[in-house]
Amino acid sequence: MRKFSLLLAGMAVISAILACNLPSGNPDQQGSDAIMTAAALTVQAQLGNIPSATPTFTSVPAPFPTVPLPTFAPPTLPPSPTPTSNCDNAQFITDVTYPDNTVVAPSTNFTKTWRLKNIGTCSWTPSYAVVFFSGDQMSGPSAQALTGNVNPGQTIDISVNLTSPASNGTKVGYWKLRNAAGVTFAQFYVQIKVDSGGGGSSSGPFAVIHVTYDLSTFNEGSYTGCPIVTAHITTNGAGDVQYHWVRSDGPESVQTLHFGSATTKNVSEKWYLGSGAPGTQWLGIYIDSPNHQDFGHININKCTTP
Numbered sequence: 001m002r003k004f005s006l007l008l009a010g011m012a013v014i015s016a017i018l019a020c021n022l023p024s025g026n027p028d029q030q031g032s033d034a035i036m037t038a039a040a041l042t043v044q045a046q047l048g049n050i051p052s053a054t055p056t057f058t059s060v061p062a063p064f065p066t067v068p069l070p071t072f073a074p075p076t077l078p079p080s081p082t083p084t085s086n087c088d089n090a091q092f093i094t095d096v097t098y099p100d101n102t103v104v105a106p107s108t109n110f111t112k113t114w115r116l117k118n119i120g121t122c123s124w125t126p127s128y129a130v131v132f133f134s135g136d137q138m139s140g141p142s143a144q145a146l147t148g149n150v151n152p153g154q155t156i157d158i159s160v161n162l163t164s165p166a167s168n169g170t171k172v173g174y175w176k177l178r179n180a181a182g183v184t185f186a187q188f189y190v191q192i193k194v195d196s197g198g199g200g201s202s203s204g205p206f207a208v209i210h211v212t213y214d215l216s217t218f219n220e221g222s223y224t225g226c227p228i229v230t231a232h233i234t235t236n237g238a239g240d241v242q243y244h245w246v247r248s249d250g251p252e253s254v255q256t257l258h259f260g261s262a263t264t265k266n267v268s269e270k271w272y273l274g275s276g277a278p279g280t281q282w283l284g285i286y287i288d289s290p291n292h293q294d295f296g297h298i299n300i301n302k303c304t305t306p
Contacts, residue, residue: 090186225304
């Protein structure tokens with residue numbers, strides 16, 4: 001028993017000695033802190049020894065296969081509208097008579113002629129007309145039917161009888177064609193300079209100022225009752241006039257007529273027009289010099305025989 005007590009006392013002394021020598025706190029925690037402190041110091045030392053450099057990245061294979069981006073076709077636009085048929089269209093070719101700024105005496109009758117070409121797809125018929133549109137009408141008709149058919153690609157000379165205004169100055173009148181439906185197209189114009197010293201005055205430039213017509217008949221051989229047209233050509237002074245007859249079947253050759261003063265001279269044209277000739281025929285005078293002017297025409301009858 002005594003030995004046991006001594007043993008216990010010795011163990012107690014040993015425990016007290018150990019308690020005094022051990023560090024305070026949790027021994028596990030203290031060990032852990034020591035380890036972390038050492039690791040931190042090691043990393044810091046290593047970082048201080050690494051030279052500064054731009055990091056290099058290596059490509060990493062994509063985790064999934066590359067999928068191409070979808071392509072999109074441009075949007076489909078509606079087709080452009082098909083142009084409609086260009087039925088009625090005309091091209092101005094030339095002023096056959098009275099080109100722009102021709103001097104004309106006040107209150108003087110004259111015939112303006114335009115040459116036009118049918119560049120449309122429809123034929124012009126006598127149901128088409130030349131109509132006054134705006135400006136100076138110069139006593140011209142409000143509408144005048146075409147005298148025949150004009151097919152696409154063909155040309156026509158269109159004439160209107162006008163009278164120059166009484167006052168001096170530049171006068172302009174605008175005209176158009178009108179189809180059978182009443183739709184107008186193809187504007188053209190006449191432009192003259194009205195001056196008291198113009199073509200109708202004896203003191204002005206030499207010119208033909210009037211042409212009028214008479215119709216009668218003649219008999220010759222087997223031809224009876226055939227048409228003969230007499231044209232009365234009036235000038236404002238002395239000079240030579242060059243003219244030619246214009247017929248519904250075509251023009252004739254140029255002729256010269258001398259005037260010794262301001263007067264009227266007559267020329268005649270016979271036409272052996274058989275009774276079987278088709279349609280309405282006409283005859284007129286065109287002045288080639290000095291006017292360059294169409295003075296209209298007169299419709300004629302056919303021979304009685306043959």
